Amino acid sequence: MNLKSGLPFWLIKNGLASEYKTLDENIETEVLIIGSGITGALVAHFLCEEGVKCLIVDKRMESTGSTTASSAQLQYEIDVFLFDLIEKVGEENAVKAYELCLESISTLQKIIKKLKIEADFEIKSSLYLASDAKGVKDLEKEYEIRKKHKLPVTFLNQKQLKSKFNINKKAALYNDVSAQVDTYKLCQGILNHHKKHSGLVVYSHTDIIKIENKKDFIEAHTEKKNTIKAKRIVAAPGFESENILDEKVMQLNSTYVFVSKPLKDEDFWNERCLIWETARPYIYVRTTNDNRIMVGGFDEPFQDPKRRDRLMEKKNDLILKRFKKLFPESKIEVDFYWCGTFGETKDGLPFIGEHKDHPNMYFALxxxxxxxxxxxxxxxxxxxMYLGKKTENIFSFDR
Ligand SMILES: Cc1cc2nc3c(=O)[nH]c(=O)nc-3n(C[C@H](O)[C@H](O)[C@H](O)COP(=O)(O)OP(=O)(O)OC[C@H]3O[C@@H](n4cnc5c(N)ncnc54)[C@H](O)[C@@H]3O)c2cc1C
Structure with a gap:
């Protein structure tokens, strides 16, 4: 699948991995991880820390799937309002999902600190703006339910938004527990650390085309006719799970992003907070540590890469216009732009763990x-799960 087009900023900024190898023999490992994006890298991290022998394969160059296209804003609030999620999965699970997302930001911060990775990670504040009258009502309702469950949130009215952020909107939800990162640098940092310290091996340009369960092990077959024998396989294939997982669990969409030319310090808004909005499709805004503004959004509910790419310039203009409506005096000018595919589930939650049709595998979707x-x-x-610890899984396939 063609996951992205255009000029994804992180790849341009950081360049490709300096060394890589391709599998050209039959090998054995304890855990095989399919995918060297941020998910595969983090799975390897947690397993390597426990002394589990891991091997990663990727059909692309290391970490150059969706991870390079990401705008990498880290927020505990997901695309589905908590009050909506409660309708879909019940109050306990919905609140738990929000709490786990909140916790994951500090988990990531601790990993970065422990491994001493330079990944431009920064804790940020975040503004969720009401785009219209319905947005104001939704945010009021959302504020009450988040407050009830002690999730970090502040309600800002029009006057407060204007005076603190010079933004002309009727209302917003604010928190100061969000973050931003350079995902590609982060991903490469984790992989390089464990290659050096935990014996992690990563093979690029190694496509898994078939998986077979044998009596005491599981075997993956590569396109170049090599096999990898493992005790377990973790599938972290990003939005290309359809070749590995029989069940269709998501809808694929297209999304668009640009990054501006560097600006002066005085050209930014207060706190350089992350910004997104209640409109659907929405735009989202963040900054980079080299004084750029990254703006994305205007998603389309289809995946066809040709159709997606034809829209790139038009979407770029629309995103820029929407941004300028928010900040009419901004001196923003586009430098690079790109687009990508991303998947969405019905309830907005991920799928994690075992699947009844795929024994000896775990999925991280x-x-x-x-x-x-x-x-x-x-x-x-x-x-x-691999270590046999009791886990409460609200993201299982049979939820
Ligand atoms: C434009 C854009 C903006 C985004 N913004 C945000 C954001 O602000 N915040 C956020 O949290 N998320 C964001 N996301 C989503 C986020 O980037 C992804 O969820 C994340 O990068 C997925 O990482 P991954 O490792 O699962 O997938 P990937 O990075 O795609 O890695 C999966 C890897 O698996 C490999 N693979 C697949 N199948 C096989 C196979 N059969 N054999 C071998 N290798 C295989 C692929 O080559 C790929 O490299 C955004 C996504 C896009 C596209």
Whole structure:
């Protein structure tokens, strides 16, 4: 599948991995991880920390799937309002999902600190803006339910928004527990650390085309006719799960992003907070540590890469216009733009764990706007499952 087009900023900024190898023999490992994106890297991290021997394969160059296209905002609030999620999965599970996302941001911060990774990680504040009158009503309702469950949230009215952020909207939800990161740098940092310290091996350009369960092990077959024998396989294939998982569990969409030319310090808004809005489709805004603004959104509910790419310039203009409506005096100018595919589930939650049709495998499918926070949750849960620890799984396939 063609996952992205255009010029994804992180890849341009950081460049490809300096060394890589391709599998050209039959090998054995304890756990085989399919996918070297942020999900596969985090799964490897948690397992390697427990002394589990891991091997990662990727059909692309290391970490160059959706992870390079990501705008990498880390938020505990998912695309589905908590009050809506309660309708879909019940109050206990909905609140638990929000709490796990919140916790995953500090888990990631601790990993980055422990492994001493330079990934431009920064705790940020976040504004969820009401786009219209319905948005105001939704945010009021959302505020009450989040407050009831002690989730970090502040309600800002029009006057407060104007005076603090110079934004002309009727209302917003604010929190200061969000974050932003350079996902590609983070992913590469985790992989490089464990290659050096835990014997992790990563094979690029190694496509898994078939998986077979044998009596005492599971075997993956590569396109180049090599086999990898393992005790367990973790599938972290991002939005390309359809070749590995028989069941269709998500809808694929297209999304668009640009990054501006660097600006002066005085050209930014207060706190350089993350910004998104209640309109659907919405735009989201973040900044980078080299003084750029990254704006994305205007999703389309289809995946066809040709159709997606034809819309790139038009979407870019629309996103820029929407941004300028928010900040009419901004000196923003587009530098690079790109687009990507992303998956969404019916309830907005990821799928994690075992699937009845695929024995000896775990799936880490963090579908939704919060893919990275879901990756953290999935990786830690799969480590516990592999170690035989009791896990409460609200993201299972049979939920
Ligand atoms: C434009 C855009 C903006 C986004 N913004 C955000 C955001 O702000 N915040 C957020 O949390 N999330 C965001 N996301 C989502 C987030 O980027 C993804 O959830 C995350 O990067 C997925 O990581 P992954 O490792 O699961 O997938 P990937 O990075 O795609 O990695 C999976 C890897 O598996 C490999 N693979 C697949 N099948 C096989 C196979 N059969 N054999 C071998 N290898 C295989 C692929 O080559 C790929 O490299 C965004 C996504 C996009 C596209």
């Amino acid at each position: 963090g579908y939704g706007g919060n893919g990275i926070t879901f990756s953290v949750i999935a990786a830690e849960m799969i480590k516990d």
